[in-house]
Amino acid sequence: MKLTGKQKRFLRAKAHHLNPIFQVGKDGVNDNMIKQINEALEKRELIKVSILQNCMEEKDDVAEALAEGTAAYVVQIIGNTIVLYKESEENKQITLP
Numbered sequence: 001m002k003l004t005g006k007q008k009r010f011l012r013a014k015a016h017h018l019n020p021i022f023q024v025g026k027d028g029v030n031d032n033m034i035k036q037i038n039e040a041l042e043k044r045e046l047i048k049v050s051i052l053q054n055c056m057e058e059k060d061d062v063a064e065a066l067a068e069g070t071a072a073y074v075v076q077i078i079g080n081t082i083v084l085y086k087e088s089e090e091n092k093q094i095t096l097p
Contacts, residue, residue: 003073003085007096011046011075014094015083020050028057034069041072041086045094051080 003011022037040047049066051059063074063082072086085094 020048022049026054029065038070049082
């Protein structure tokens with residue numbers, strides 16, 4: 001399943017006021033980070049991750065690694081910020097259009 005354009009717009013609007021809660025630095029994406037992001041997605045469903053200047057990996061690769069590792073969707077990559085969405089199993093708050 002992929003997100004539709006309408007769903008992405010809806011999620012982008014919801015994510016607009018969020019602050020990034022994770023940062024990807026020069027070490028890139030690791031298992032521990034994926035585990036923590038997965039837990040945060042279960043609690044919040046929609047999060048922002050910022051990529052620091054010293055990150056050696058491409059933004060798209062970081063986004064893909066996070067999405068694959070957490071089975072989440074990349075809603076958007078804007079500047080150095082990635083917006084991720086994953087439906088929560090126990091704390092569902094967002095109903096997609």
